[in-house]
Amino acid sequence: MQNKGLVRVFAIIFGLVCLYQLSFTYLTYTKEKEAEVFAINKYPETVENYSKLRETAQKDYLDSIGKDPIFANFSYNEAKAKELNKGLDLKGGINVILQISVRDILEGLANNSKNPAFIQALDATDETQKDSQNTYVDDFFTEFENIPDAQLASPDIFANKNLSDDITFDMSNDVVKPVLRRKIDESVTSAFEVLRKRIDKFGVTQPNIQRLGESGRILVELPGAKDVDRVKKLLQSTAQLEFWDVENSQELGIFLGRMNDKLKKELEAKENKTTEKEEVVSEKVADTVKTDSTEVNIAQSDSTQTDADAEIEKLLADSEDSTDVEAQVNPINDLIGPPSVPGALVSVAVNDVEQFNSYLDRKDIRALLPQSLRFVKFAWSKQAKEGERVDLYALKGNRDNTPELSGGVITDAAQSYDQLNNVVVTMQMDGKGAKKWEEMTGRASQTRGQIAIVLDDIVYSAPGVSKGPISGGRSEISGDFTVEEGQDLANVLRAGKLPASADIIQSEVIGPSLGQEAIDSGIMSFGIALVLILIWMIFYYGKAGAFADVALVVNILFIFGVLAGLKAVLTLPGIAGIVLTIGMSVDANVLIFERIKEELAKGKSQVDAIKDGFSNALSSILDANITTGLTGLILLFFGTGPIKGFATTLLIGILTSLFTAIFITRLFIDGYGRNGKELAFSTAATKNLFKNVNIDFLKKRKIAYAISAVIVLAGLGSLFTQGLDKGVDFVGGRTYTVRFAKDVVPTDVEKDLVAVFGSAQAKTLGAKNQLKITTKYKINESGEAVDSEISNLLFKSLESHLPDSMSYEEFSNGDEDKQVGIMRSMKVGPTIADDIQQAAFISVIGSLIVVFLYILFRFRRWQFSLGAVAAVFHDVLVVLGVFSLTWKFMPFNMEIDQAFIAAILTVIGYSLNDTVVVFDRIREYFAEHTTWPLNKNINGALNSTLSRTLNTSLTTLLVLIAIFIFAEPLRGFMFSLIIGVLVGTYSSLFIATPVMYDTVSKVGLKEKKKTEEES
Structure with missing residues (x-):
């Protein structure tokens, strides 16, 4: 060297x-x-x-x-x-993908146009997006083009006053499209910046926020964050701050009276109909009872009486009209009470707000408003706790339903305290806002009125103005805030409002205790795997193995150092990637040592044997690592979250492994032999292992074909009949890891869940007191209210299995003291699940194509590429088949998710690694033994690499089994890799090489026959 x-x-x-x-x-x-x-x-x-x-x-x-x-x-x-950054699965925290509503952006650009063609295109796009892989704007353009004579540059769509500098009415649709794309991109960028500012002030270390392509999606990772509800509010709050004049007209009281009278008459009419119906039912019940008592014989009395009871119950049930008939005598007057603050209209119990809103939303009720109040806007005060009351405000509206002053004028906001030490939020407006604020407060002071400060349609405060106009643009929001709520509100106002609504389409919440357990299991598996490898290398290669061990430890130092230096994130799959890299690093040393042993067996001196051994092994090492690296790159490109972590550590590990195996190990070996010391590359126990092995692999290929055909066909049959256990990554849904105080029976819990959700699954995850619960209930609906509803329903359905003293808050956040409750939760919307599924398919097919082309480039024969891809395809089908056949009864999670796709790609990489090493030796035998027949060359190459193949497979399996035993969350992932290593080793010997041999020999026979015919 x-x-x-x-x-x-x-x-x-x-x-x-x-x-x-x-x-x-x-x-x-x-x-x-x-x-x-x-x-x-x-x-x-x-x-x-x-x-x-x-x-x-x-x-x-x-x-x-x-x-x-x-x-x-x-x-x-x-x-x-x-x-060194730790991922959410090691540290706990919150990971969400937000979808910025492109529809909202388009509507904003069109000034909320009511153009029928525009609305029709938007509605059609909403439907198309459910199964589409295109961006929203692409599908919108397609749907808009399908409408005859529809023009984007219509004056009532995009050729409006706001876009007059960019779009004119004479522009064609093709000219308008790039302008809209740019405007949408600017809005998404604005949303990204707003969210980044909010997150920067949130107080977590090492937050991560990034845009995902051009889809309008934004990834947010908050390691260590625990307050899920607070984070979701912070991310999804549109911060629509508005200032409205409060309407105090006495005619509002008259309106409520008219409203009460109208509803009362409706109820009385319904009650009269119900009374008449009940009289008819009573007569039928009496007739039924009479018939039963006179015509039923003694032998049939029990069964017939049961039927009669059922009929009576049905008649009574049919007579009830609980959904229409209300118990109140005065529907409105019985709900309302005096307001708790000046300026409010009335107060209503929190539980009655939804019912009251249903009345206010009716067009016939709104028609009761006097002409002077036809544009009035109703809004509620900040929601109180259950059982308390909230106030209803009437705000002076207008034809466009827009406020006189909005939050866009806010330049600064801060959480502060008022004179009574209550938490408030102070705001400072810009010059334009200050002028408008002075005008509004001046007008209010003359009428001794109030100005309502409304945030996201909730009235936080409505201060009265009695001392004249307020200049300077400084104002204050009060509303019974906690300190955290005040800080978050100030943060949101300071960062600005989102240009469109943001829906959480994918989320994952991991409790800190679960993260600590993942760290413990990861370190345990890492340590045991490392010790086993170190011992094995010394046992098999003696002092040379000890040098390889030193290089291996240096390699681990390099991997962690590079991760820290690049600010990469270490995840649990990332630890698995590092441990797998250890096995690959050992593989490079095994290749080198086996080649050195071969050179020594030829009678070469130690110096020459070491030199030639490293030189001859280099080609195989590079080819094997490049093919694995290509699959890693595909995984890095298409993967998300922890899977990117796996790919990152795998790629870093490949580079550091190459350096340490080729250079660091060489330094130690050359240094040891510098003074003439002899270095044996084996021990007494392994010296003669695999010596003079002469197995006719090709002769057994037909048996191997038959065995593989049976396994693959059985797997395909299972795949088509019972399929795979698809996780929420691929089908959408919500999944929760719930820990109980004592062991539970999954089937019992599942019955309680199905009673509430209609459809749900419960599976044991690790210990018997921990379940993985999955449901698709309301998966097409998004928003904080839906998430909260489902979490509440989950708590109620599991209440009988939880400690009596546990509250909903303790359950939903995972009680750290008792280690009971939701330890991890995940939500994947159907749209993003479809995208993940497509990305997984592309990544697997892409890796096969890339590998085929690389091997074709390296070996110059399509038969080698065909053999390698056939083996890989065989390995993937076997792994899928095993999972399909066993997932119903295996005692660990075998869901098909993104981690499984990572496993499949790793299996592809490992199988190729093994196959390429064998093909390299076959190519070498072709060059050395030109007079040997084809089958002798191939069998000789296979026998010469057998020691390396089995050694590498054994060390890799030791690593994987250690992770499988000690890293419970990764058992399904590791099981697929264990199957992959076993079948990959088999396929390189009995599938890849035989397929290559059969195609080469057939081509050779055809060429020979053609030559004979020509001669």
């Missing part, structure tokens, strides 16, 4: 840089441990809510030392910003 000194210097510098990068993680870990010990000592487990108190105490402790130097003039805050 040339330039050993340069390699040594580079390795040392790179190692020191990696240690430097990882030192920040160590520093933050020690300080956080100190804070944890401080919190534990301050709040022992005997204190109520000790976990929340400890969390607060720990945060306060770290805040207090945040700016103090802890090492080499670095503060804790600075070290925290440089530490």
